[in-house]
Amino acid sequence: MRAEIIAVGTELLMGQVVNTNATFLSEQLTGLGYQIYFQTVVGDNRERLNDCLSLATERSDLIVLTGGLGPTEDDLTRETLAHFLDAELAIDQAGLEKIIQHFTIQGRELTDNNRKQALSLVGGQTLTNPTGLAVGDFYQTPSNAYLLLPGPPSEMKPMFLQEAVPLLQDRLPQNNQLFSRVMRFFGIGESQLVTVLADEISGQTNPTIAPYAAPNEVRLRLTAQARNNLAANQLLDSLEKRIMALVGDYFYGYGEENSLVKETVQALKDSHATLAVAESLTAGLVQSTLGQLPGVSEVFVGGFVTYSNEMKQQLLGVEEATLAKHGAVSRECAKEMAVNTRRLTGADYALSLTGVAGPSEVEGKAVGTTWIALAKPDGTVQTQAYRFTRDRTYIQHSAMMNGLNSLRIELLNKK
DSSP, X not given: OEEEEEEEOHHHHTTSSOOHHHHHHHHHHHHTTOEEEEEEEEOSOHHHHHHHHHHHHHHOSEEEEESOOSXXXXXXXXXXXXXXXXXXXXXXXXXXXXXXXXXXXXXXXXXXXXXXXXXXXXXXXXXXXXXXXXXXEEEEOSSOEEEEEOSSHHHHHHHIIIIIHHHHHHHSOOSSEEEEEEEEEOSXXXXXXXXXXXXXXXTOOSSEEEEEEETTEEEEEEEEEESSHHHHHHHHHHHHHHHHHHHXXXXXXXXXXXXXXXXXXXXXXXXXXXXXXXXXTTTTHHHHHHHTSTTGGGTEEXXXXXXXXXXXXXXXXXXXXXXXHHOSSSHHHHHHHHHHHHHHHOOSEEEEEEEOOSSSOBTTBOTTEEEEXXXXXXSOEEEEEEEOOSOHHHHHHHHHHHHHHHHHHHHHHXX
């Protein structure tokens, strides 16, 4: 079945609120087997919403509307749909009782405009709101189905997952569902990845391959259409095997919520190893990013932010002669930073990053010039030079990602 999403709200059109509902609903509906062909954002205007409904009804089987179910005058989605379908509205008693109870507990007066949140389409199916007050609706005609959901994501998501999904599976079941697997790659650009996988991409039928770039990495979404999870995994496993044969050296993990930082921390945990970090051009970015992960204290002992040469000398013991002869942006400085950080903290590994984040060159070194060093338990030090481009933020992020990746690869090779 063809599905379409209409997000209602002037705040969405003005950019005051990001339309995350469409992303969530597209992913969920696709997983249920619906084909998403259109997404529309429309303001709080009866005429324009009516036009959107007219167009959606002609081209889609399932129309999902989010937003406009609240108590204010500009919340007009339900009333507009009722008029469009020539359907009546009536108070859902269970929904009204929940609203009354809410206002009683709050010690506030219940006004008429709050009662409208309990309105529902006569002849439809009311959806309860687990986290809010406005009820949802599911209404079918001989040719179309309409699903009304609240706008706030904190209300929309629970209602969709708990109420709408079972209803859709019962009323509008799809023979085949879509199952996806996200593969993540680091160290290869999107254009190069697509070029290497050109034959797989051009010949795709089922499963399909969708590449998309994220900062300093590329992701592949593999999607299979199948009757069940077992059949889908067989298709996805076969495709993944062919992909890994071509670009497996750049693969680091699965899933939308995963990250190279998480994989590096997990590799440290698996190796029962600890890490300390010394940062110059990244100014604490690596350490603050690591600190956001729950449980990182098992493997991350701490580190230093030594932005000036004086701090490199005082805190890390970098030799004045090293800075005078080679400069802060050098292999020699990065090496001393890593070695001394490991000595001072007692960590198994120490990572150091120094370079030029911009906007102008330093010590005659071009913007983006970066040195990364990794001091290892056996006393050896691995150093690598990079030349990153783009803006300051991107250069710092690139340095962090490449530094952590060098550690991740080192740990994996030790297994």
